[in-house]
Amino acid sequence: MGIENIKIDDDRFMQMRKAVLGSYKTGAEVDIEDGIAYQKALPTHKVLAHELKNAREGNYTLGHNLTGQSTAQSQFEFLECLQNDGGAGLLQCLYDSYTRTGRFEHLENVIAQCEREGKNLLNGFPLVNYGVAGNRKLVEALDRPVGALGPAVDSRLASEIALASGYTQLVDNTYIVFETYTKSATLEEIMGNFQYSLRLAGYYTERGAPIAVTVATGAAGDNAPGVAPPSLGTAGRVLGALAAAAQGVRHMIAVNWSFGNIAQDVASSFVTQKLIGEYLERFGHEGIELYMENGCLGGPYPYDWDQAFAEVMYAGIVSALSNSQMCQVKTFDEATGIPTMQNQARSLKGARMMYRIMRTPDLDFRNAPDTRREMEMEEREARAIIEKVLELGDGDPLKGALKAYEFGIMDNPVANNPRVKSAVMGVKDATGAVRYLDTGNLPFDEEIKAFHRDRIRQREGRMNRPASYDTIVADMRAIASGDWLAA
Amino acid sequence: MGIENIKIDDDRFMQMRKAVLGSYKTGAEVDIEDGIAYQKALPTHKVLAHELKNAREGNYTLGHNLTGQSTAQSQFEFLECLQNDGGAGLLQCLYDSYTRTGRFEHLENVIAQCEREGKNLLNGFPLVNYGVAGNRKLVEALDRPVGALGPAVDSRLASEIALASGYTQLVDNTYIVFETYTKSATLEEIMGNFQYSLRLAGYYTERGAPIAVTVATGAAGDNAPGVAPPSLGTAGRVLGALAAAAQGVRHMIAVNWSFGNIAQDVASSFVTQKLIGEYLERFGHEGIELYMENGCLGGPYPYDWDQAFAEVMYAGIVSALSNSQMCQVKTFDEATGIPTMQNQARSLKGARMMYRIMRTPDLDFRNAPDTRREMEMEEREARAIIEKVLELGDGDPLKGALKAYEFGIMDNPVANNPRVKSAVMGVKDATGAVRYLDTGNLPFDEEIKAFHRDRIRQREGRMNRPASYDTIVADMRAIASGDWLAA
Amino acid sequence: MTRTPNIVTGTIGDDIHSFGIKVIEHALDNAGFKVFPLGIQVAQEDFIRAAIEADASAILVSSMSGHARLLCEGFRARCIEAGLDDIVLYVGGTLSTGDMTWEEIEPLFRGMGFTRAFPPTSLPGEIVEALRQDLLAVSEE
C-alpha cells in the first residue's frame, strides 16, 4: 500500500505501534493512555503549545538549541544550565546517531561505559535506551517544555518514548533526512515513518494533550547553506504542514534557517507563513495554530568566538524582524567542536537579548522594498514547485513529493542521497542573498530565471569572474574567517 | 567681541594660538608648519579622511572605541591590542578629566606615580603632558589613524598637540559639554574654544593635511539615553556642521548615538545626512565630504556580559542599515567598570562582524514604512528647531544657538548645567522609540505634538499607568537587567 | 527622628554622571527627606559648607568617573575639622578604577571614614532604607 496523505486509521495505527514498541525492550514501557494522562497533568509551562501561544501574545521568543549528551545525568545538567543560565524556552533533546539507526543493544555498552567513566562518547542523547521511566525523570526535573529530535530514517520508537514521557514537541524531518542523512533509504520509507510520528502527535493532541510539531522543511539553510535559495525549503514546509495536518496535528511550527541576507531571510519567514496558511485552508484544515521559528545561519562558523557570537545572534535578529515565536540558536564555539553547556547558555542569552533589542512590535520590515521583492519572487517560486508537486500527485501532496524528486521538481544541490537529482545549484549574489545558479528541473518561468541570472551577474561583475562551485567554497571559507562574502 | 560663524582670520588665530601654546610647557613643542609637514608625510592608511573614503567605496565600517590609559606605554599597548586583535579602523585617544580641566602640573605627579608603580589612576590619557614628541612616538608605533577627544570646556591645547603629533581626527563637543560636562561654563566660552579647534583643523586641511572632524551634536543618545528624542541631537549636528564648515573643515563625520528602536535609529542617520547636506548647501559650502557614524545605545548596560555583548552589537546593526562608514562600540564589560583592552577588542570584533552580516549594499531599509514615518517626523522636528535657531541668530547658526538655550529652543532633559532649561522630557513608547513626554519650549506644531502624545498613550495603555519619570528609571533598570522596556 | 532630615547630595570632583544621584534624590524626596542637590562636580569643601548651611544629617557623594579613590581621600577628616563629627557620610557609584572587586573596595571606603559605600547595583529603595536606619542610630546615640 502506497503512501497517501490521509489520516492513518486507528486500528491500523495500533497494529503498527505494536511492531514499533516491540522493536526494543523499552518500548514495552509505553502505554499510550497513561502517556496522555501524564501529558495532561503537566503544568502548562511545560507544554510547548501553551508556551508558544503566550510567546505570540507577549511578543517574546522561545529560544532553544539542540542538546544531546551521552547519559541522562549529563543531559539533565546540560539542559538545566540552558534553562537557568540561558533562559531557554524549550529544552530540545537531540538523540545520537546510534539511536537514529536503531543500534540500541550496542548503545547499552557505550552508555554503561560513559556512566562508569564519566565520558561523553556519543553525539546525542540515547533517549530510547533510558525508556519512559528515565525520560520522565528528566521531564520532571526540568521546568520548561522538553522536545525531541534526531534526523533519522526511522525515529518512531523514539517518538513513542518521548511523548509517553511528557515531551511536548516532535520534529518532522522527512525531506532533510531523505536529502542529507542517508544515501540509501527511499523517500517512501522515510515518509511513512514520519507519518507515523505525526499521527502519534495527532493522537495525543486529539485527546487533550497538545503536541507541537515542527513540520518538515525542504532543502534547508543548515543543510544546504548558501547553495539552495529559500523557495525549495518553503515548498517543503508547505508539504510538511499538509502532512502534519492530515494526521491531526494542530500546533505547528515552521522553521526557516537563515542564509545571510536580512531581506531574503525575513521575507522567507513571511512567505512560509502565508503559503502554509493558504494551502491548509485550501485543503480544508481549520483551527490550526501556526508558529514561526528562525534558525541561525548554516555553514561553517568562524573559529573566532567573538565573530561567531555575532553570527549566532543573527538568528535573534531574523526572528525579531519576522515576529517569530521561536529562535534556534547555534553557539559561538560551533566551529570549535561539541559546544559546552556554558557556551550554549551564553549564546542563547545573547540571542534572546538581541531578539528583545530588535523586536519592535509594529516595525513593518516586510514592507521595505527589498523585503517585498524577495517575498514576491520566493512566493512565485515556491508556488510553482508546490503546484507541480500537487499535479504530480493528483492533488495528494505526499504522492506528489515522491514523484517530484524523481523529476527534480524538489531538489537539493548538495544532497548525499543519489536518489536526489542535485541538478539545481545556488550561489550568493553581491548582497549575500542566495540565487539559483542553475535551476535544474525546477518548474520556473523565464522571468524567475532571469531574475536569478541578473542577480548573479551583478556579483560576477564585482568579482570579475564567473560564479561557480569555487565561489561557494570561497564564500564558506570567507565566513569561517570572519568575513562575509568572498571578494 | 561676540561669537559669529565666520572663519577666524589668520592673524587673530595666530595670536590666540600663542596664548594657548603658552599655557603649558609642552605647548612650546608645537610648530604648526612642522605639524603640517609631519601630517603630509603620514602614509594614507594613517589618515582618517582617506580611510573614510575607502570605507565608503568599499562598503565597510571603521570601528573604534574610546580609550584612555594613564601612561603612554599603556596607551600604546591598549591601542595596539584594539588594532591587532579588534581590527579597529580608528584609534581614538580619550583624555582624562584632569587634562580636560587643564591641571597639567598636577598630572605630572600622577603620571610619574603611574609610571613608577604601573598603576592606572586616571580615567583617560594625559595627552598634553606627553607633548608632541611623546604623541608622535605613539602615532609612529601604530598602524591606523589616531584621533583625539575628551569633552571639555577647553581642549584647545590638546587639539594643538594632537594635530602637531599626527592625529588626524578631532571631535567638536560644543553642545554636549555645555549640557552635560559642566555646571558653570557658558556656551559662549565653550563654543569659542571649539571654534578654535575647528579652525585649527581647517588650517591643516587647507594646507594639504586633511583632518576629519566629528561635528558637534545636540542632546545625544549617550548623554540623554531614552529621554531625548533624536531631533534635538540632529538639530545640533546641523549647527555643528555649519560651524565646522565655516572654519574650513572639509571632512566631516556626523555621529548618531542609538536609542533602541531600529526604525528610529536608522531614520535618524538618514535625516542627519539629509539635513546637513541641505544646510551646508544653503550656506554655500561646497566640496565637503560627509561621513556617518553610529554609536551604541547610551544608558546603563546589563551586568551580564552576554546580554551586554548583544547590546553592544546593536551599533553594528544600525551602522550597517544606515550605510555608515564608522561605528563606535562600547564594550560588553561596560557596566562592570573601566573595560580591559581584550574585552574592548573583542567587542569591536563582534560589532564589525555584525556590521558585515547586516550590510546588504542595496537593502533599502530607509524605505520601510516605519523608517519612513520616523524620518518624516524627525525631519520636521529638527527643521523646526534649526529654523528657529537661525531666526534667533539673524541667520547666524552660532549666534542663534547661544540664544536658543535661553529660550529652550535647544534643550536637554537631563542637563547638568543650570543654564540649560531642561523643560523637555522624553520617554520610550511601546516600541522603544523615544518620544516627547513634554515638548518644553520646542517650536513644534500641533501635529508633531499629537504624534508624540499618541505614541506615549499607546505605551501608557500597555503599562496601565501614566508615563513619568519613574518610567524612565524603570526602563533604565530593565535594560541593565537584560530586559528591554519596563512592563 | 523628629524633623525631616536634610540631605546634601552631589557628584564629587570631576564627575559629571548625574543620573544615579538624580534617581536617589527623587527617591529621597518621595520618602519625605529634604534634599539639597549640589549637582555635579562638587568639591569636598563645597559638600561640607552646604551641609553646615543646611544643617544636614547626611552627605551623599556619588562618584562614577573612576577617580573616586583620589577624590574621596580625607573627606571624613575635613568633616570633623568643620565640626560635623557625626554626620552620616555615604559614597556610591562605580568606585573602582582597574580591576578591584567590591570586597576590596568597600573596606577601602569604610576605612576612609564613610558610614557606608554602595555598589552600582544598589537600588534607591535600599539606599533610603539604610539611611533611615543610620539616622535613627545617630539620633539614639
Add this chain to the structure above:
Amino acid sequence: MTRTPNIVTGTIGDDIHSFGIKVIEHALDNAGFKVFPLGIQVAQEDFIRAAIEADASAILVSSMSGHARLLCEGFRARCIEAGLDDIVLYVGGTLSTGDMTWEEIEPLFRGMGFTRAFPPTSLPGEIVEALRQDLLAVSEE
C-alpha cells in the same frame, strides 16, 4: 609517480557531513588525481574493498560527527589484513568529542596508524600537497 594515483574518499560510519570531503574531492580532481567518491556513511570494510577494487594509492576518511575515535579504531589493522600494507591513510575533520586539543588528537590518530590527521582548518591545497609528497615517498621506497 608514473600513473594518475587513484584515491578513495568518503565519510566514515554514521557521518553525513559531506561538504568537507566534497571540497577535497574537487581539489584532487583539479590536481589530476582520479577520485573514487564513496559518499557518506562508509564502513571501514567498504573503504578497503573499494580501495582494492580501484587499486587505490590512498584512502581519505572524513569524520565530523564526533564519533571519529570510535569509528576509526582498527582501520590500519584491517588494511594490513587486506594486504594494503602501505596504503596512505588520511583522516580529517572535527576529530574530537569533548575538549581534546589538536595536540592530543593528532598523536592519537597517528598512533592508530593514520599517515596523517588533518584539523578542520586545513585547506584543500595543503591536503593535495601533503598527498603528493606522501605518495612520492611511498613510490620511492
